[in-house]
Amino acid sequence: MDGGGGLWGAPPPAVESLLDAPFSDGWLTPPPPPPPTLSGTALFGYPQGSFENFHEQDLAPLTAQVVHAKCTILNQAASLPFVQMATSALASQHASCSVNVTPLQEMLALQPKISIANTGSTGALQGLSTSSVTLDRPAADGYNWRKYGQKVVKGGECPKSYYKCTHMNCLVRKNVEHSADGRIVQIIYRGQHTHERPSKKRIKVCGGLSEHLADFSGSVDTSIRSQSDYQDYCRNPIVSNDTMVGRLMENMEDGDEQLAGSSDSQQEHDDEESTSSRSKDYSEYNQ
DNA sequence: AGCCTTTGACCAGCG
């Protein structure tokens, strides 16, 4: 066993250096290795634990929340220029506090954990449950992760989970730090994937909605995101439109390639293959 | 059978 903090034969990419990668690059001009995607239907409303065991009936009561919580970002992602606008807006909003602009993928992954009540009258999330839903799923970015450790850090207040990418020869690791109440407060990616995003068929998610959301690719670069970013984001929504659910469903019906912006033919093939089953899932969730 | 999570132990860095 090599053990300990010196496991990296070569020093892992410093978080800071990877953060230098422009956020927009990961979204607007995806690099050859497809960026991670969100697969999160199974994530919402449940405490940290084995999400693989969820059944659709378990998720049904949360469906509306899921759709509402995500539709804002979905609409952003549906328009690349708009993503740019959103990115700029976010950057400007956080200019005073040196915030790293968060890829939408991570927003999607974390937003459900944010207390929706904090959104106040911001519109996009208005009318949603005021309860705080919890999200924790290592595969939320579309890659397959294996948890290899967990530590309680920061005086026992913040359990931190350590994940490895399960792909062979891929050394990407992900640290997920939770707050005392179980919310994700920080996700740190270490390294870059040396492979393409696994087929959605392989991604373990509970429901088609999550698979669709998986097409909202984010930067694979190491990044640090704080929950406060998302809270700020929710207080300053880019889009506020009650018809977003409908638009979301339209996007779902149309397929997700247009949203993914991926040029990967295999991925597209996978998308095509899974479209029918996803549509079925959507209908089930929204019944 | 394969993959995953859990969890205690180990190790390195740092003050």
Added chain:
DNA sequence: TCGCTGGTCAAAGGC
């Protein structure tokens, strides 16, 4: 040198 902290390993067990 010592203790603390963070990161990782690997066995065990579950699904």
